[in-house]
Amino acid sequence: MEIDPEENGSVDRLLRRKEAAQYVTATYGFPCSPNTLAKLACVSSDGPPFRMAGRIPLYPQDGLDAWARSKIGPLVRSTSEHARHAA
Template sequence: MSHSPLHRRPAAACYVRERHGVPCAPSTLAKIAVTGGGPEITYVGRWPMYSEEALDAWVASKTRAARSTSERPAAPPLQAAE
């Protein structure tokens, strides 16, 4: 169980931006909550909440240092709009 503060999506996105300097919007967190690949969510009643530990771990899992663009992993293919 997490012991760090819990944040709703707007505050969680703000935390990611301010703490890690990573662009993040509440709508991004909402979308990846459905599609997968986002930070761990704790539900308090009907409200999705994010711990700082979960947000930190998620950002760490998505970042990777590289010395050149040739070391950078390939971007996933673009999907056509429906």
């Protein structure tokens, strides 16, 4: 079966849950486990977007990037500056 890029905008790399967690950890430097992604998929709308292929969740890489960036705070020079941004 061939994927038509015209049909869905662009073809993005889809990662299984374990690969998605490893990608986030390696790329963004904060720990992310497959269990965390599974829990977020079941009980939260704060997790990264995914598609289902039968019973298998597949995470588009650009969705993981956007989700991970949203979890990282702004660049600051001190903890007091961080507190101001958090409030």
